[in-house]
Amino acid sequence: MSDDERVDEKELDLSSPEVVTKYKSAAEIVNKALQLVLSECKPNAKIVDHCEKGDLFITQKTGNVYKNVKKKIERRVAFPTCLSVNNTVCHFSPLASDKTVLKEGGILKIDMGCHIDGFIAVVGHTQVLQQGPLTRRADDVIAASNTVVEVALRLVRPGKRYFFLLCFTLYLMFSS
Incomplete structure (x- = not known):
């Protein structure tokens, strides 16, 4: 590696404001996606619909950031929306044909993630699907x-x- 190449190389850690901004942007998007999925969780709703909504939200929101920069910045879902119920410990992201529905009293574990330029933010949440x-x-x-x-x-x-x-x-x- 020549000296010129080394000069162009930047340290990509939290000391760089650009890196922090990308992490924060990804975190804001994924937290809003989680809130969307949580607000839609009702008894008798199909799990696959919630997973698709979460992924679609992340895809749309990440598509709106860093559009007008010279260097191509990848941004998308880094971890698919997973909604695991009761005995399924984690990472249940069903096929589109899956007909599994949520039931009252079920323990939901939701996890998802997105990235902006490779800087990933993931979120997980556990909730009981119950009124009162x-x-x-x-x-x-x-x-x-x-x-x-x-x-x-x-x-x-x-x-x-x-x-x-x-x-x-x-x-x-x-x-x-």
């Missing part, structure tokens, strides 16, 4: 897991190691 307060033991576990994650996020500081926090979080999530 949650009453089952499984609902309590979900609420407790969410609380533990929120507490762990508030404790994170740059430059610290958090292996003990991960172990404690897992202990709290799976102890009964």
Whole structure:
């Protein structure tokens, strides 16, 4: 590699405002897509319809950013919209012919992602498809897991190691 090629090469990390902007843009798009999918989740709705809506939203929104730049910037779905229900742990993205529907009381796990120029933002969310307060033991576990994650996020500081926090979080999530 010549010296001229090295000069043109930029370090692509979070010290670059361009990189941070691309991550933020991707994160905003994928979070809005998640909100769209969550708002549409109702009993008797087909899972495949929600997955298609999430992917279509991401495709449309990423298509609207960085259109007028000289260098071609790839932007699209980085992780297909997956809606896993109950015993399906994760990553259920059905075929278009799938007729599986959501049912009242089902535990939904939604995950999706998009990228702008290779800078990926993914999001995941767990929700119970139920009107009114949650009453089952499984609902309590979900609420407790969410609380533990929120507490762990508030404790994170740059430059610290958090292996003990991960172990404690897992202990709290799976102890009964």
